[in-house]
Amino acid sequence: MFKWALWHEKGDAVKDILSPNGRVKCVFELKNSQISYHVYRDEKLIIKPSRLGFMICGEEPLTNGLKLVRSQTKKHEEIIEMPWGEDRYINNNYNEMAFYLAENKEEKRIFTIRFRVFDDGVAFRYEIPPQPKFQRITIKDELTEFNVDQNSIAWQIPAYQPDRYEYNYEKCSVFEITGSVHTPLTMHTPTGYYLSIHEAALYNYGSMTIRINSSNVLQSDITPLSDGTKAHLLLPFLSPWRLIMVADSAIGLTTNRVMYALNDPPAGDFSWVKTLKFIGIWWAMFVGEWTWAPGERHGATTEHALQYIDAAVRLGISGLLIEGWNDGWEGNWLENGINNKFTTTTEDFNMEKVARYARDNNIEIVGHHETVGFVDNYENQLEAAYNYYVLNGIHYIKSGYAGNMMTINGRKEYHHSQLGVNHYQKTVELAARKRICLDIHEPIKGTGIERTWPNILTREGARGQEYEGGALSPSHACNLPYTRLLAGGMDYTNGILDITNSVKRMATTVTRQLAYFVTIYSGMTMAADRPFIYEEKFKDLYKFIKDVPTNFEKTVPLAGEIGEYYIVARKDRDGDDWYVGGVTSETPRRVLINLDFLDEGVFLAEIYCDSNDAHFRGNPFGHQISSKHVGRGESLDIYMAPGGGFAIRLSKQK
């Protein structure tokens, strides 16, 4: 992988790397033996000169005293086919330049920085080969800067907090950012561009958060290990890609796929992976009807499971999540998670019987593993736990890591530290070997590795609808497409139609719950309410939940502004139909949806939208269902109530 030309003397260097269409330019500079980069969009500086390099424990920093040994350019053009997701095809077109650097001081250590410049982003990574006196290193700090205009507006959630990624986005100026914040970090520059800083292909390293450094510049802050260092590495080291997504508009940012392009092709045959829609023995626990723990109101009993399987069949939905079936939920499960057993059931749950009944009825069980962050306990059982599911014909797992910290090797570690990252990866790779698909709750953020490991069908990893009942405002789902969802799909636990439930009062209208199936992509998508709500109360609305697919051919973002609204159209991967979803903040909106994205022909539009008097507070059930024939060149005039939203199915007429 590492080819080294003979080292020879060179002085300062400035190298331009242009994107294929020339609109993005990245400049790498070696000046006074120090390295930096900066980025232009249409000749406007969007990232000012920014430092690169590392602080390494017990060693000189790897950032200055450098010479350019040689540089190497490459042009790459490729169309990638994704096995499932929002778009079947994504472009991987870039110009690459690799800079082979060597120290001009005593040690003469060598490393490479590789840049890839896309029409909609810039990415670079560090590559450190093993060298005679440089084999095992410990990263003290990564010095990568992202020198954006301090007056840019940022949408951020804080890092190193007890609830991990599960926070509401806050809008502020970059100079107002305090502490470290998570990526994707989305920003609007004073020159009118939209940027999002993120990373791709995060393996064996701490997750990158971002903070303002002492020079008042945004800098990478790698999630530390409990020993205070950032990562222990055996060289060679290929760092995760540092990624700056670039767009002219907020809505244009939402389909940025550079993160996936930066990841490797699938690590084997994943033709067995199938996206899934499922119901769950789940929301009944949130609204206080059932409990996870055994007892009178235990949710995961054999009887309930069989009833839910029957309901899934009647509802035409393919999967069923069952939480609380295993030993370990008694008492305060958040504190007692160390006792969780993943191969033994509570007395009132017969796994073999439930699994057999599910198989006989063609229903996929989504097995559950709540680790409560006790990784040692989980890893001790991991192989047996997966085998137990496989033996019972279960090929989907929702895993969870509730709790502030993980326990790894007996120590408290951040979920997003190098050790946490490695744990998640272990589960992904073992699951792939066992042909298990994953939906990871309290995960490590998505960095596009599902291109390589397509069995990661989704993650929760953001504040989801479990926070309804007071902690979710209508703007949250209008922030997600521009922020968190740039990191991949999310299990938002959609479709909760019992809006006025006294325990969990939803801050949405009822048709907005349908919109989520389109606006929030997820390879495993939950219709989260209890089956009787769909079967008895909202049969007409449920039709959309049943119809909407979980795998799309193409995604066309239509309109939106961060935190305000978002409208998107997606075409079914396995058919000719299109689906449109839209959500708004507390501000009502009338939108004209231009149907030019449609293919030729006549389509039947089934429209589920807010009534004119709907309101997420006063009248959340106010809605209208209508249908009409439409085609390209026409448009639909749709009203979104405060906290509302709509869903449309456009089915091609033969």
Ligand code: NOJ
């Ligand atoms: C906390 C999660 O947020 C929730 O979704 C899950 O059901 C419980 N843990 C139990 O695993």
Ligand code: CA
């Ligand atoms: Ca959670």
